[in-house]
Amino acid sequence: MAVYTEVTDEALRAFLADYALGELIAFRGIAEGVENSNYALRTTAGDFILTLYEKRVDPAELPWFLGLMRHLAAHGLACPEPVAGRDGVALRPLAGRPAAVCTFLPGVWPRRVQVAHCRPLGEALAALHAAGEGYDAVRPNGLGPAAWGPLLDRCRARGDEAKPGLVAELDAALAAILRDWPGGGEGAAALPRGQIHADLFPDNVFFLDGSGAPRVSGLIDFYFACTDLLAYDIAVCLNAWCFEPDLSFNVTKARALLAGYQSRRALAPAERAALPVLCRGAALRFLLTRLYDWTETPPGALVTRKDPLEYLRRLRFHETATGPGAYGL
Numbered sequence: 001m002a003v004y005t006e007v008t009d010e011a012l013r014a015f016l017a018d019y020a021l022g023e024l025i026a027f028r029g030i031a032e033g034v035e036n037s038n039y040a041l042r043t044t045a046g047d048f049i050l051t052l053y054e055k056r057v058d059p060a061e062l063p064w065f066l067g068l069m070r071h072l073a074a075h076g077l078a079c080p081e082p083v084a085g086r087d088g089v090a091l092r093p094l095a096g097r098p099a100a101v102c103t104f105l106p107g108v109w110p111r112r113v114q115v116a117h118c119r120p121l122g123e124a125l126a127a128l129h130a131a132g133e134g135y136d137a138v139r140p141n142g143l144g145p146a147a148w149g150p151l152l153d154r155c156r157a158r159g160d161e162a163k164p165g166l167v168a169e170l171d172a173a174l175a176a177i178l179r180d181w182p183g184g185g186e187g188a189a190a191l192p193r194g195q196i197h198a199d200l201f202p203d204n205v206f207f208l209d210g211s212g213a214p215r216v217s218g219l220i221d222f223y224f225a226c227t228d229l230l231a232y233d234i235a236v237c238l239n240a241w242c243f244e245p246d247l248s249f250n251v252t253k254a255r256a257l258l259a260g261y262q263s264r265r266a267l268a269p270a271e272r273a274a275l276p277v278l279c280r281g282a283a284l285r286f287l288l289t290r291l292y293d294w295t296e297t298p299p300g301a302l303v304t305r306k307d308p309l310e311y312l313r314r315l316r317f318h319e320t321a322t323g324p325g326a327y328g329l
């Protein structure tokens with residue numbers, strides 16, 4: 001459920017008066033999503049998505065996110081494009097929250113990821129990284145390695161409720177990740193950096209399925225995007241797309257994802273070598289945010305909690321990886 005803020009018909013019509021989007025025909029709340037309230041809008045000018053930004057999004061960062069989406073769309077990436085009002089401004093208040101209208105993307109996200117999704121996903125990720133070039137404003141990754149220790153500390157008191165011994169296991173995993181993290185040690189190779197999505201899970205990638213050959217129709221949800229290692233984005237995708245429902249790793253999916261990515265940008269040797277630790281870090285990042293939500297979400301809250309232990313299984317797999325060969329490279 002992700003309609004935290006209700007919008008009345010009257011308030012929406014007044015809001016839309018500031019846009020050249022024609023007459024409102026219909027609008028409905030979208031149940032999917034976690035962070036913000038989303039509405040599908042239909043006006044005489046077409047279909048749009050209205051997002052009301054909720055408490056976990058810092059309003060001061062919204063211009064960076066909207067600017068990134070505008071830049072990516074202008075450079076050929078299929079992603080939501082903020083629609084400016086008649087005054088040229090894309091962000092304005094609605095029902096007490098900052099809100100923006102974006103273009104609607106066709107397609108559906110894959111409920112069951114197939115190998116056939118993974119190559120186009122890799123291509124789309126590389127296209128995102130290329131399109132991000134030239135967007136020079138930096139947004140540090142607020143959920144990068146420096147945040148994991150403090151996040152684990154916030155889970156310390158109750159983390160073992162998810163699994164006895166979990167906090168001690170994560171302490172050891174984090175220490176090893178920070179020790180091995182690229183750029184952390186003396187003489188470590190600097191990996192290519194740029195604008196990354198940082199949350200490119202299947203529910204953020206839309207496909208159109210033409211006769212069994214799915215093609216990406218758009219990428220959404222840029223509200224964790226930041227400036228970080230490009231290969232870290234690949235590690236997020238390897239975690240989110242290449243494990244089966246029984247949590248076994250599917251190297252065929254990984255190979256397809258990496259082949260798709262490398263058809264547009266070849267990985268540097270240092271990026272290949274860093275894949276295991278980047279994957280460990282990405283697994284830990286989602287484990288920790290899920291664990292925090294697991295222990296801190298009050299009973300009866302609107303948000304569906306996601307299982308942190310799915311990411312413990314992934315982390316343990318990556319801990320067995322001795323090199324990029326584990327990912328089919």
Ligand SMILES: Nc1ncnc2c1ncn2[C@@H]1O[C@H](COP(=O)(O)OP(=O)(O)O)[C@@H](O)[C@H]1O
Binds near residue numbers: 002104
């Ligand atoms: N530009 C868009 N075009 C089409 N559907 C969208 C668009 N943006 C969001 N949606 C719909 O809204 C849902 C939730 O969006 P999302 O950005 O993932 O929300 P949240 O940030 O709250 O997790 C998506 O699963 C999709 O159905």
Ligand SMILES: N[C@@H](CCOP(=O)(O)O)C(=O)O
Binds near residue numbers: 034035199289290306
């Ligand atoms: N992808 C994250 C949760 C963030 O949800 P989103 O709807 O904003 O993509 C996870 O699975 O833990």
